[in-house]
Amino acid sequence: MIRKFIRNLFSPKASASDSIVKLRVISRKKHGVTSDKISSCALKVTTCLQQAGYSAFVVGGAVRDLLLGLIPKDYDVATSATPEEIRALFRRSRIIGRRFRLVHVMCGSETVEVSTFRGPSPSDAKNISIIRHTDEHGRLLRDNVFGSQEEDAIRRDFTINALFYDPVKEEIHDFLDGYKDIQEKRLRIIGSPEKRYREDPVRMLRAVRLAAKLKIQIDTPTAAPIGDLAPLLQNVPPARLFDEMLKLLFSGHALACVVDLRKRGLHHGLLPMLDVILEQPMGERFITLALRNTDKRIQRGMTVSPGFLFAALLWHEVLTAWKCRQDAGEKLIPALHQAIDKILAIQHKKLAIPRRFDAIITEIWVMQPRFQVRAGRKPFRLLASLRFRAAYDFMLLRCESGELDPEIANWWKEFKNADDECREGLLMKEGPARKRRKKRSNRKQTNKTTEDITVVTETTK
């Protein structure tokens, strides 16, 4: 029965073809991954489950990364035990997930995700036991479709993500020729590419991210339908899309990913207006620099703030809206606030960027005009503000991209690193501006707008 189901899953165009259900057991001598390479928590979890009589394997990205000589980001375990059985074995564990329940097992600061072998989706599984639970309104709370190890392999996305590592025997179980694909550096979807992308369009983004991260090629039949099916991403719930975009942007290979997304036509409507921004040379340069910096930081193990990156991705939209407001006669700072409100409101409508990032994004943007004030007490106040570092880095990007005079970046670098006495010496004279301020104060206006006049000319030139 299962074999029949599996045969049905694979259309004639299937990229992982008829060899699909032939289990190959690969010995340590061949694959070379010893059990001391996996995290102590993953080792403990798999050993414990096996001792209790269940089968248990490290699966997915961790096996793939170990075979490619990379350090796994996290560990997933797949087992024949049900969530309740897993939960009963580990004191520090909890069941999570609604539709498909899995268990988080904690050891010290590490968490391993343990899931029961999963079977085919309900529509495909007429003869496989399905456990469904709904609330009083009929909303689906749980949709656990348990299956065999073989089925668990087949429901995964790519062959290289469907390898099972048994740390006790130090063997790899391979149902889909994933081991060969790893060696040949090929990303191949399991089953019919079109069917699998239709089932879950996020797999197209995963293909791009994994190819960039692992520096491997997407197999031709796996890549072929992506261009045509790209619009399907519009049906993916925004929160899920956002999570996937975070993974992509913080993969350490964001620039390569965005370039490839573009090449494959996957960028439309994905990131907030990315398509529009990338069409403008200045916007493209700014985003390229921001992504390159982010990649460098991540590769060096440094932290990156999502707020900063979103501020960068949206900045050229803000600039356009800001200019529009000024052209319509609005003063500089109110125009900036209006532009920010507009751009963030558009994002909220699309739910592209969650509101929790608004505060940091807004702060970084609002601080930008202040970098152009290099006289009086204001530079000192800016330097002392909480978000100075993020806003300063952002200003450096603006200079580097050609939007601002690089002289501003140089001045701030010097000012930031100097002692108080030297800082006083670096301050600019308030010559003509003072005159203007006097004139304005005669008109009972605050001196705030004086510096703003300088800003207008610099930002709109």
Ligand code: ATP
């Ligand atoms: P990484 O953790 O390095 O980003 P990963 O492949 O481990 O990559 P996860 O999101 O941790 O990605 O997923 C774990 C595993 O779950 C995958 O290796 C794959 O087998 C399976 N998986 C994840 N997303 C999907 C999907 N959309 N469709 C099918 N299987 C998936």
Ligand code: MG
């Ligand atoms: Mg993973």
